[in-house]
Structure formats: structure tokens, C-alpha cells
Amino acid sequence: MAENSTKGEYIVGVDLGGTKILSGVFKNSMDCIGTAKLSTKSQRGVEEVVERVARCVNDAVDEADLTMKQVAGVGIGAPGAVDFDAGTVIFAPNMEGWKDVPLKKQLEKALGVPVFVENDCNIASLGVYVAELKSKPRSMVGIFVGTGIGGGLVINGELYSGFGHTAGEIGHMVLEISGPKCGCGNKGCFEALASRTAIFQQIKAGVKDGQKTILTEMLGDGLEDLRSGDLRKAIRRGDKFVEGIVEVAAEYIGIATANLVNILNPEVVMLGGGVMEALADEMMSVIVETAKDYAMPGAMRGVEILSSKLGDSAGITGGAVLARRETK
Numbered sequence: 163m164a165e166n167s168t169k170g171e172y173i174v175g176v177d178l179g180g181t182k183i184l185s186g187v188f189k190n191s192m193d194c195i196g197t198a199k200l201s202t203k204s205q206r207g208v209e210e211v212v213e214r215v216a217r218c219v220n221d222a223v224d225e226a227d228l229t230m231k232q233v234a235g236v237g238i239g240a241p242g243a244v245d246f247d248a249g250t251v252i253f254a255p256n257m258e259g260w261k262d263v264p265l266k267k268q269l270e271k272a273l274g275v276p277v278f279v280e281n282d283c284n285i286a287s288l289g290v291y292v293a294e295l296k297s298k299p300r301s302m303v304g305i306f307v308g309t310g311i312g313g314g315l316v317i318n319g320e321l322y323s324g325f326g327h328t329a330g331e332i333g334h335m336v337l338e339i340s341g342p343k344c345g346c347g348n349k350g351c352f353e354a355l356a357s358r359t360a361i362f363q364q365i366k367a368g369v370k371d372g373q374k375t376i377l378t379e380m381l382g383d384g385l386e387d388l389r390s391g392d393l394r395k396a397i398r399r400g401d402k403f404v405e406g407i408v409e410v411a412a413e414y415i416g417i418a419t420a421n422l423v424n425i426l427n428p429e430v431v432m433l434g435g436g437v438m439e440a441l442a443d444e445m446m447s448v449i450v451e452t453a454k455d456y457a458m459p460g461a462m463r464g465v466e467i468l469s470s471k472l473g474d475s476a477g478i479t480g481g482a483v484l485a486r487r488e489t490k
């Protein structure tokens with residue numbers, strides 16, 4: 163028991179997303195003993211969001227029947243470019259007004275414990291690395307396919323965030339020079355080709371052009387409430403149109419994987435995020451085959467391509483891992 167007895171023994175991991183905030187309280191052993199969830203409401207401004215993050219942390223601590231005095235620190239993943247040392251969110255594209263926000267300072271004031279801020283996909287990569295890979299490979303690339311596509315690099319067992327803390331922006335590697343426009347301003351980014359947003363756009367455009375799909379029977383012509391899980395249902399009911407679009411997205415994920423394996427030759431490529439969670443059974447074989455086709459001869463030898471089972475809790479787990487490491 164080297165731990166200082168005056169310091170709390172629990173840690174809190176937070177996943178701050180564009181639409182929701184998740185928080186989880188973890189014991190030393192990384193067991194989650196209480197969680198909370200709040201909508202982000204980023205349209206109400208930065209201050210309100212910071213307040214909601216603090217409330218979400220307090221809710222999870224309360225849920226675990228603890229008080230903030232028993233918490234040693236909080237690790238939080240934010241959706242954008244983060245300066246880890248300063249604890250600021252430099253820019254978050256999906257959150258209104260998030261430019262140079264001193265999140266660490268503001269949350270430490272609100273919560274009274276040390277707070278550590280990282281990029282959300284970096285943190286999720288750390289989460290799956292620690293919680294899911296029991297063999298602890300030296301290197302792992304995390305690819306998270308959801309609303310956008312993010313990534314994280316674990317090299318020699320440590321998160322690699324690069325010279326200016328911007329490494330791992332896997333979603334913005336350009337795969338098609340004259341491809342669809344991306345949120346970042348470029349054309350043909352991986353994210354613009356294979357994210358949930360890209361897949362949904364292709365489906366909606368196809369429906370507009372008169373393509374037949376079970377999805378319109380399930381959800382109506384507007385497809386307003388379309389979710390990743392609906393794609394799985396449609397494919398399992400034999401919908402060739404949806405299957406074709408999902409397959410092309412899987413090919414792009416495979417090509418991106420091949421590029422990353424060529425550059426980094428990691429032991430493990432871990433695929434996560436909402437799209438993978440819903441469609442792993444449909445996509446994994448295409449991803450693996452395509453990655454093998456496109457990688458340099460020999461580069462894929464022994465490399466494992468896996469789909470994460472952590473789902474939504476990758477972010478809070480990674481936040482807790484980070485806070486645990488930083489408060490030790």
C-alpha cells in the first residue's frame with residue numbers, strides 16, 4: 163500500500179462527446195462501480211458544457227455511493243485537438259465555441275481534484291489497450307469508426323501523441339484525391355468515405371435516386387431516425403443496396419488499415435466505435451481481406467486485426483487509465 167492515505171483511491175473517467183457526456187467511477191483494479199450520462203448541449207455554450215461535465219462526474223460519484231473526497235483524479239477525453247500539458251482544448255470541430263478552452267483549470271476549480279485532458283480517440287485507444295489486450299503488445303493502432311473516424315497510436319506501451327499533440331488523426335488521411343468533401347475542408351478523407359455520416363449520406367443519396375431498400379419500409383422515406391443497427395438489420399434481411407455501401411466502407415477501412423500497417427507495423431490493429439460495434443460481423447472479413455491485399459508483402463505477417471468489445475465504455479475506461487497513471 164504505497165498509496166498516500168489522504169488521497170482518494172477512486173478515479174473517474176469521462177468521455178465528452180458532441181452529443182453526450184459519459185462518466186464512470188473506477189476502483190484501483192479498473193472495475194467500473196458507477197456511471198452517469200448527460201446530453202452535452204453544446205449549443206448552450208462552453209460554460210454550460212463544462213458545468214454539465216462537472217455534474218456528470220458528481221452524478222457518477224454519487225451513483226457509486228462515494229464523495230469527491232474519495233476521488234484521486236479525473237481523466238477526460240475531448241473531441242478535438244488537445245494540449246495535454248496545458249489541459250486546454252485547442253479546437254473541437256463538433257462543439258460550438260470550443261477554441262482554446264482551459265478545460266483542466268475549469269474542471270479542477272469545479273471538482274477540487276486533479277483533472278487530465280486528452281483527445282477522445284487517444285484516450286479510447288488507451289482504454290482498449292489496457293482493458294482488452296491481456297497480452298499487452300508493444301504497439302497498437304486504434305481506429306474508431308463512428309460519426310467521424312478517429313484513431314490513437316500506442317507505441318512501446320505508451321500513447322504517442324506527436325510533436326504538437328495532434329498525432330493519430332487517422333480519419334483525415336486522404337484515400338481518394340477527388341472524393342467527397344470532408345468536415346476538415348479536404349476532399350476524400352477516410353472519414354468522408356467510411357464514417358457513419360458518410361455511409362448514411364450515401365444511403366440517403368441512393369434513396370433519392372430511386373434505389374430500393376428495406377430501410378424505407380422500416381423507417382419511412384426520410385430515413386430520419388437511421389442508426390447503425392438498422393444497417394445490420396437490413397443486411398440480414400438481404401438488402402443488397404445497403405450491403406454494397408457497407409462493403410465499400412469496409413474496403414476503405416481495410417485500405418486505411420493497410421496504410422497504417424505499412425507505416426507502423428503494429429502488433430495489433432483494434433477497430434472500435436459505433437459502426438464497428440453494430441456491424442463487426444458484416445465488415446470484419448472484408449476489412450481483413452482488403453488490408454492483406456493492400457499491405458506490402460510481409461507487412462501483415464502476425465499482425466492481428468481485432469474488433470473492440472468495449473463499445474461506449476472505451477472512452478471512460480481510457481480516461482480512468484490516464485488519470486490513474488498521472489496521479490500515481
Ligand SMILES: [Zn+2]
Nearest residue numbers: 334344346351
Ligand atoms: Zn478530413
